[in-house]
Amino acid sequence: DITASAMVYSEYGQPSQVLKWHSYRLPAVTPTTVQVKFLASPINPADVNMIQGAYPIKPTYQKLSLDDDKLLAVGGNEGVAQVIAVGDQVQDLKVGDQVVMANTGYGTWRTHATGPTSDFQLLPSSSDNNNKNVSMIQKATITVNPCTAYRMLKDFVQLSRGDYVIQNGGNSAVGQAVIEIAKAWGLKTINVVRNRPDIDNLRKELTDLGATHVVTDEDLGKHETRALIKSWVGKGKPLLGLNCVGGKSATDMARYLGENGQFVTYGAMSRKPLSLPASLLIFKNISFHGFWVSKWAEVHSKEERYQMLEDVVDLMSQGKLGEPKWTQVKWDEESMKTSVDQGISAFAGGKQVVIF
Ligand code: NDP
Incomplete structure (x- = not known):
């Protein structure tokens, strides 16, 4: 059994007031789902707008575990995760693959997730280790x-x-x-x-x-x-x-x-x-x-997005596209609340990134 944690909210507002720490039992994989462990997720300006209810994409309210009685939205839209278990019928992902989110609004401020493979997109060359020159921070901030x-x-x-x-x-x-x-x-x-x-x-x-x-x-x-x-x-x-x-x-x-x-x-x-x-x-x-x-990703195929990610990963591994300036955010309730509140204005220190 894996105990997961997430920064969640159930109503719009100032991030530090509406965000809550949530600990829950991670659902097991079914034949068609995969389990992932998040490695790193940034705090982007759009994440803050979304929690304030001021973004055109609305959060997905969901039950994170069978024990939950309330519908919750997980904060964050971007991040990189590693596949840790796959269901029997899953073909397009395997344990060890690194993935980014297939869609905006998935909720990336969490340690783990279980879901269908359509929620995730394989990061190019992650299986054959060809992207090893690409840092975790680059991977976590690649899609936006x-x-x-x-x-x-x-x-x-x-x-x-x-x-x-x-x-x-x-x-x-x-x-x-x-x-x-x-x-x-x-x-x-x-x-x-x-x-x-x-x-x-x-x-x-x-x-x-x-x-x-x-x-x-x-x-x-x-x-x-x-x-x-x-x-x-x-x-x-x-x-x-x-x-x-x-x-x-x-x-x-x-x-x-x-x-x-x-x-x-x-x-x-x-x-x-x-x-x-x-x-x-x-x-x-x-x-x-x-x-x-976000709209581009919605209206274009996974294949087209994969091709772009391949090009971008190539530029990164050749050292032509570097890491953004960044600062680490600790994965605990207080640090997250403070950092998300600063999520729009904290530019000077660089992109805030949670490493799980
Ligand atoms: P950063 O936080 O990295 O950079 C912010 C930039 O805005 C800095 O250049 C800063 O310059 C400048 N800036 C801040 N305040 C002002 C101001 N009052 N007047 C003029 N310039 C200002 O942001 P990102 O690169 O992550 O994002 C930049 C913008 O692009 C955001 O609005 C973001 O939401 C948007 N964005 C849109 C996407 C899309 O798909 N449409 C995708 C990604 C980002 P200075 O150093 O002078 O403060």
């Missing part, structure tokens, strides 16, 4: 940020080596993955970040990562910067812009796109609406899109 960067670089504009991409939130976790993947694919990046006293450190950090240019949001709107960027890109104006921030930063960035450019919004960190000059639509025919990785 690196996959978002990968899709946005691939799906909107057919880019060729040497082409420029412009993005704001250049130092966000997604932004850093964009920098690294772009570099690996021979693309150049102009990265907009918020100004700060030690901007030169950040500039160096991002350049070391592979950023071609780093520009501050304050400079972006200036006349000199227009001339400067023009001197970098020449006739090859960026045709892809990635918007993490919204507000003025997004408007200023859109002006740098070339004719028929694509502007993709995936975040709204400034909480300011997007305001767009009509001239960009009329005279430059720029199109504006949104991207949401």
Whole structure:
């Protein structure tokens, strides 16, 4: 018998108030289910929004064990787990395989889970140990940020080596993955970040990562910067812009796109609406899109997702896509409550990750 524990909630609210520690007897495998042991799970901004009831995906309320009388939702959406038992009829997973979650909303802040194989997705090369250069932290955070960067670089504009991409939130976790993947694919990046006293450190950090240019949001709107960027890109104006921030930063960035450019919004960190000059639509025919990785996973097949994960794991094992900055969260009730409350603002210290 395995005693599992999970951070659960049964109503929306401030995470530290609604999250509770739950200990329960893990259901045994049936012929068609598998048992997994979680290795590591991050705390992402979306996890917090979901607990607050402010996310478009609603939690799944479920009975975690036969002894439970109440329906509970498990917090967390991303993580890596290892298969520890499989039912007789299970063919697509075996003991020792490492898996990520097949869908958003599964609940990853728990030590164990038992469920059908459709809940999980095999992590490429986990059986033959080919991903051994890939750290646990990379595996635990692979499905959201690196996959978002990968899709946005691939799906909107057919880019060729040497082409420029412009993005704001250049130092966000997604932004850093964009920098690294772009570099690996021979693309150049102009990265907009918020100004700060030690901007030169950040500039160096991002350049070391592979950023071609780093520009501050304050400079972006200036006349000199227009001339400067023009001197970098020449006739090859960026045709892809990635918007993490919204507000003025997004408007200023859109002006740098070339004719028929694509502007993709995936975040709204400034909480300011997007305001767009009509001239960009009329005279430059720029199109504006949104991207949401959860929706992408929902509408694409497991095979397509596997292929992307394979590419991303390859980049990681070749050292081209590194670990995000991270800090460890202890797996106990108080640490979890405090850390989840900070889940949106705790960026400075890096991604918070629970190691079980
Ligand atoms: P991180 O916590 O790693 O980075 C946050 C970024 O936002 C930093 O660059 C930070 O810059 C910047 N930022 C914070 N506050 C503000 C502000 N008020 N104005 C402007 N910039 C600000 O975040 P992630 O990379 O994990 O996620 C970034 C965004 O992307 C989030 O909104 C997240 O929800 C979203 N996201 C969306 C996905 C999708 O599928 N659509 C998938 C993954 C993430 P600074 O250093 O200056 O504070």
